[in-house]
Amino acid sequence: MRHQHAITVGPVRFRIGADWAAPIAALRALYAGYPDEERVPDCTVRLTAPRPWRRLVRPAVTISGDYWLPDTVPLPLAQGLVAAEMGMNLQVALGWRRHLLLHAAALERDGRVLLLAGASGSGKSTLAALLMLAGWRFLGDEFALVGREDGCIHPFPRPASLKNAAIAVVRAAGGVIAAEIPGTPKGRIGYVRPPAAALARMAEPAPPALLLLPRFGAAEAVAAVPPSEAFVRLTQASTNYVALGEAGFVALTRLIAAVPVCAIDYPDSAAALRLVERLWAEARR
């Protein structure tokens, strides 16, 4: 590939190649300060033009690599960074086997991990960014990596990805948006870089203490979720649960047995932070 860059995040080493310089330059800037190591990459991402002339004329980025999905629509070159991030997510979601993957944010305090699991739009990324600003160690906002042997949550601290109104919320809380891209299929996207301390400790796993299922936009409410329901919801929130077979079942049942699970509804971020603090204190007692 004409332009390329390698990035290590937690246990995963990515190699990203592109037909253009711009997405690679944007990646280098966003991932500045991540550790570098000479190592055979685990995942390959390719950002290429759908047709040779589309490198120059109305340039468009097709996402592929070791794994790809059929019928993905190319993004305009101006959204090359989003394409790179989507490509990295895709390779991990479809190819990674060394941990059970949960679509969840993870933050650590006092040596224990808080998990926030929910669909896109539930507010977990926003909440994760706010908790990170409040001093929690950021382990990731897209995938929580559950160790198959140790049951711990392994850091995968990619830049947090915020959408639309969340960008202003995090900015108002003192967050710095490292890159902002308007007009993507999911609207305006902003990336927040993890603080240096989170990067320095990205090889340090920690055991889980609490799992919350947040839902933004409803009146404040807390409901304990029984283990059976939590189990089913998390099988759906995992991209590799089926692929891992028995190992996935063992890792997930151990997680569910180890932590209390609560669904929380909240009307705004202040309420969410208050709820998290309260439930965290209860869980640690």
Added chain:
Amino acid sequence: MSAHALVRALVAPDTVAALDEAGWTGLLTAARAERLLGTLAMRLDARAAPAGVAALLSDAIEGAEAERRAALWEAEMARRALAPIGVAPILLKGTAFAAAGSTAARGRAIGDLDILVPRAALAAVEAALIGAGWEPVKTDPYDDAYYRRWMHELPPLIHAERDRLIDVHHSILPPTARPRPDAAALCAEAVPLGQGLWALAPADRIVHAAAHLLADGDLSGGLRNLWDIDRLVREQGVAALRDQARRHGLLGPVRQALRLAHRLYETPCPDWAGRFNGFDALVRRRLLVRDGWGRQRHAATRFGFYLRSHALRMPPPLLARHLAIKALPPRWRPAR
């Protein structure tokens, strides 16, 4: 060229000791792209690999084991679905190799379930599968009608809950192709594998692999297909192969497959396969198109084989009509 490195590593696993980081990267990427990573991992001694690579290889072995288990379960599901109508599905390709315990299945990627059933049973088989939870994938009426009229298989079905595809074949080549395999004989001579599962007779497995590789497709995924042939030939020899190939009108593709397997994988090759020729060299070039990023190069060669694959499948007037209709937006296509 990373596809060369892949072939070399499969044939002589010891040679990977000389690889540097870039060499390993290219090798693993090409192996993934050709869906041969599990196979490669089973061939290599993980202890000879650098630490990060050893973990990738062990992931690949575990992934292949999961695919094997899922494939055999899917075969069992099909067996149960078809038992009430008295049809025993004949497993084809990867699932058959896995069920037969063939060395071709070692680390092999297995995606869809391919089965062969007697043509007369097709309608009953389709109804039984739909009754057991499979549903059509193709929503375009032209595509559906095209499969039924011109292809050697039903339109693909997918299981609503397990999300697995099944291809139900009634022959091993389209009826419009020039070679006319004797599908009834393929069914009649199938062999039991135990537990209610069946596979083609050993020689017919090679005939089918060669037909699939050289008389049907555009050769994408060909390295894996040829590796199957290599393993099958080494395992069972070529005793009945020539007669079976001739009987199914597929002596040409079988001979070429043996020549290519010999050239790429050093497969033992009988004299009757003939000498490696100029067209073989072009096919070899097509098989080795992957670069170190997993991309396919040689666009012109690939396009040529793409056109050829269609030309082999059907006579020119039918092909022209088909390609013209496929160029139309779906709502303008005729239903038949």
